Amino acid sequence: MKIIKKVAIKKIVTDQSKAELREEYQFKIFKLEQECEQLKFEQKKLEQRSSNKKADIATRFKKEISNRKDQIKWYKYKLEQLEILPVGSEMSEGEVDAIIDVEEGMNWDDITSQRSIIIQDGTITKIT
Template structure:
């Protein structure tokens, strides 16, 4: 029988991966700023088109403000991540996320051993190490 199991993916920080992560964070920041500008532009356009409907304008402003605020929150998170990235030493391990894998199980297998965490460690885009037996991390 096969089961699906979570696997933690980590990355070893190198100059190359640090540069790539920084570029990704900066690119995402740029994209979020563009989205905020676009939202503000669309809001002004819709407000102008519906200048006689005050209730609609109020609802529209609230909706757009929520969307802008979500993006500003993401921007703050990215700024925090950029600051943390600058402080991390080369060789540090960064959690990238989790993936799912299929594990073969049979009668008589030790369930606790099967459910212990598995980690895949990546270095510069190449699998560097596969670790078995860590504690399962919940997301």
């Protein structure tokens, strides 16, 4: 019989991975800032077309802009934490599903114990 089990993915922090994450976070911040500017432009455009619904339009756009600004704050926080993170430490990258063969007589504790895949610079270095 086969079962599906969650396996943790962990990444070893290296100078290269820190640089890649820094670049990724900065790019996401840049894109979110662009979206905020685009939303402001669209808001002004819509307000000029329909002057009687300015309050509704402003409320909707403020909510969307606020969501993006919250995401920007989150990525800036992640950038700060990235700088603090020492090289060689482990960072959680999420989980994947693994298919495990289960047969009579197997030790259930071994099957259910936490498993993980360790990645360093894009290469799997250890499976536990």
